[in-house]
Amino acid sequence: MTDAVDVEAVFRAEYGRAVAVLVRFLGDIDLAEEAVQDAFTTAVRRWPETGVPPSPAGWIITTARNRAIDRLRRESSRDDRHAEAARLHAPDPPAQEGPVHDDRLRLIFTCCHPALALQAQVALTLRLLGGLTTAQIARAFLVPEPTMAQRLVRAKAKIRDARIPYRVPRDADLPDRLKGVLAVVYLIFNQGYEGEAGLCTEALRLGRLLAELMPDEPEAAGLLALMLLVESRRPARADADGALVPLPEQDRTRWDRDLIAEGQALVRSCLRRDRPGPYQIQAAVQAVHSDAPTAEATDWNQILRLYDQLMAVSPSPVVALNRAVAVAEVEGPEPALELLDGLDLDGYHVLHAVRADLLRRLSRTAEAVRAYEAALALAENPAERAHLDRRLRELAQ
Amino acid sequence: MQHYLLSVVQPVGGQPPAPDELAEIMHRVQAFNDELREAGVWVFSGGLHGPETATVLRPKDGDVLITDGPYAEGKEYLGGLCLIRSADLDEALEWGRKAALATTLPIEVRPFMGTH
Numbered sequence: 030m031t032d033a034v035d036v037e038a039v040f041r042a043e044y045g046r047a048v049a050v051l052v053r054f055l056g057d058i059d060l061a062e063e064a065v066q067d068a069f070t071t072a073v074r075r076w077p078e079t080g081v082p083p084s085p086a087g088w089i090i091t092t093a094r095n096r097a098i099d100r101l102r103r104e105s106s107r108d109d110r111h112a113e114a115a116r117l118h119a120p121d122p123p124a125q126e127g128p129v130h131d132d133r134l135r136l137i138f139t140c141c142h143p144a145l146a147l148q149a150q151v152a153l154t155l156r157l158l159g160g161l162t163t164a165q166i167a168r169a170f171l172v173p174e175p176t177m178a179q180r181l182v183r184a185k186a187k188i189r190d191a192r193i194p195y196r197v198p199r200d201a202d203l204p205d206r207l208k209g210v211l212a213v214v215y216l217i218f219n220q221g222y223e224g225e226a227g228l229c230t231e232a233l234r235l236g237r238l239l240a241e242l243m244p245d246e247p248e249a250a251g252l253l254a255l256m257l258l259v260e261s262r263r264p265a266r267a268d269a270d271g272a273l274v275p276l277p278e279q280d281r282t283r284w285d286r287d288l289i290a291e292g293q294a295l296v297r298s299c300l301r302r303d304r305p306g307p308y309q310i311q312a313a314v315q316a317v318h319s320d321a322p323t324a325e326a327t328d329w330n331q332i333l334r335l336y337d338q339l340m341a342v343s344p345s346p347v348v349a350l351n352r353a354v355a356v357a358e359v360e361g362p363e364p365a366l367e368l369l370d371g372l373d374l375d376g377y378h379v380l381h382a383v384r385a386d387l388l389r390r391l392s393r394t395a396e397a398v399r400a401y402e403a404a405l406a407l408a409e410n411p412a413e414r415a416h417l418d419r420r421l422r423e424l425a426q
Numbered sequence: 427m428q429h430y431l432l433s434v435v436q437p438v439g440g441q442p443p444a445p446d447e448l449a450e451i452m453h454r455v456q457a458f459n460d461e462l463r464e465a466g467v468w469v470f471s472g473g474l475h476g477p478e479t480a481t482v483l484r485p486k487d488g489d490v491l492i493t494d495g496p497y498a499e500g501k502e503y504l505g506g507l508c509l510i511r512s513a514d515l516d517e518a519l520e521w522g523r524k525a526a527l528a529t530t531l532p533i534e535v536r537p538f539m540g541t542h
Contacts, residue, residue, distance in 0.1 A: 142515075191537045194516050
């Protein structure tokens with residue numbers, strides 16, 4: 030029997046939607062979560078006997094709703110939840126404040142409200158939309174579980190007490206608020222890239238959801254494309270020992286062609302719309318890499334032009350560093366090295382790794398060794414450390 | 427409706443603005459208050475004298491001890507406050523944004539308990 034697996038699959042796919050619908054219905058996040066978890070517990074017990082219902086999501090939502098109503102009726106006799114119980118009999122039609130009306134989208138904007146700390150935004154999004162447990166989120170962000178639990182409790186209390194609204198922002202506020210939402214999803218993805226691979230899957234799910242729910246926002250499509258194209262290289266990114274394999278040395282036959290096709294199609298649709306933003310441009314850079322059958326065939330001129338555009342749209346030292354890498358390919362390592370000197374990124378291991386690589390190509394070995402050592406002193410990710418360590422040993426030979 | 431307190435965060439020992447600038451700020455604050463009244467969300471607003479004018483009353487053994495000065499020394503103090511009614515935090519934050527631009531000072535927004 031695969032029923033147990035089926036419940037798990039329904040949970041992954043539908044948890045966020047069910048919580049979002051219940052939050053709208055109940056106006057209370059904790060109650061919504063409890064009701065949905067109750068419903069899944071019932072499903073685990075019942076579905077093996079009755080079979081999976083024709084609409085599992087509908088079944089979960091209806092069951093959760095009935096559970097919540099039962100609970101509120103029971104409790105309304107002994108505390109002051111009369112008002113809430115009364116609301117259930119005459120639920121208001123959902124307010125239509127935003128341009129889009131999906132419950133999950135409302136919930137994402139609530140979770141990623143700028144009045145909440147960034148860590149809390151990430152944790153709430155993973156918890157309420159992704160259905161991750163507090164323990165899973167704590168593990169992914171390397172904090173003790175009680176710390177993460179406290180963060181979630183505090184964030185939910187602020188949503189309730191300060192009345193952070195459960196809605197999609199008005200058209201006028203949408204671009205600003207969307208930036209925050211996309212940043213949270215990208216942060217989740219990057220956290221997964223560094224370690225917990227499950228977080229990348231989760232970020233891709235959220236990215237697909239945003240792109241689907243906001244078809245008029247090219248940056249949502251841009252972020253999804255960027256994540257798909259980066260994720261497509263996962264199978265080639267580590268060698269048998271777990272060491273990081275840099276892009277030029279990766280076995281391109283191991284890249285995931287389906288993810289590349291999906292990402293590139295999104296990049297093309299963004300180009301047609303011609304409203305470029307930072308995520309779309311970064312996705313375009315990744316698309317150029319994906320296009321090249323070999324590292325030597327990479328169109329670095331085009332990548333450099335894209336980084337020029339990115340510097341114009343959203344300049345930052347990290348963008349400047351990436352641009353310098355492209356400059357090295359187009360004009361050689363020497364001019365690229367000069368570009369690194371002005372960057373305020375001394376605490377960032379990638380700066381030192383890039384510098385080391387350029388020095389190595391210029392045969393300035395002693396300086397390259399020092400730069401690799403500086404990068405190693407700052408890098409925390411084991412795969413990256415293994416890669417830097419190997420480079421250092423190669424130089425020493 | 428929910429009540430929110432907009433607190434003006436005043437730095438201790440900050441240089442008071444030049445007379446011209448101060449007049450400009452007072453003018454903007456007045457306009458902000460008028461806007462709150464017109465929108466029907468204004469409950470109360472006012473500026474406070476400095477923390478050196480404060481007196482603290484502390485309960486002690488059934489009696490009350492009177493001491494000079496503020497309850498806590500900090501880098502900032504409450505310079506003024508404004509009480510508004512609004513439907514949710516987003517509305518309150520929008521008023522807070524206007525208050526910050528009018529006063530040129532940070533504004534803390536906090537909901538009152540049980541004023542739905």
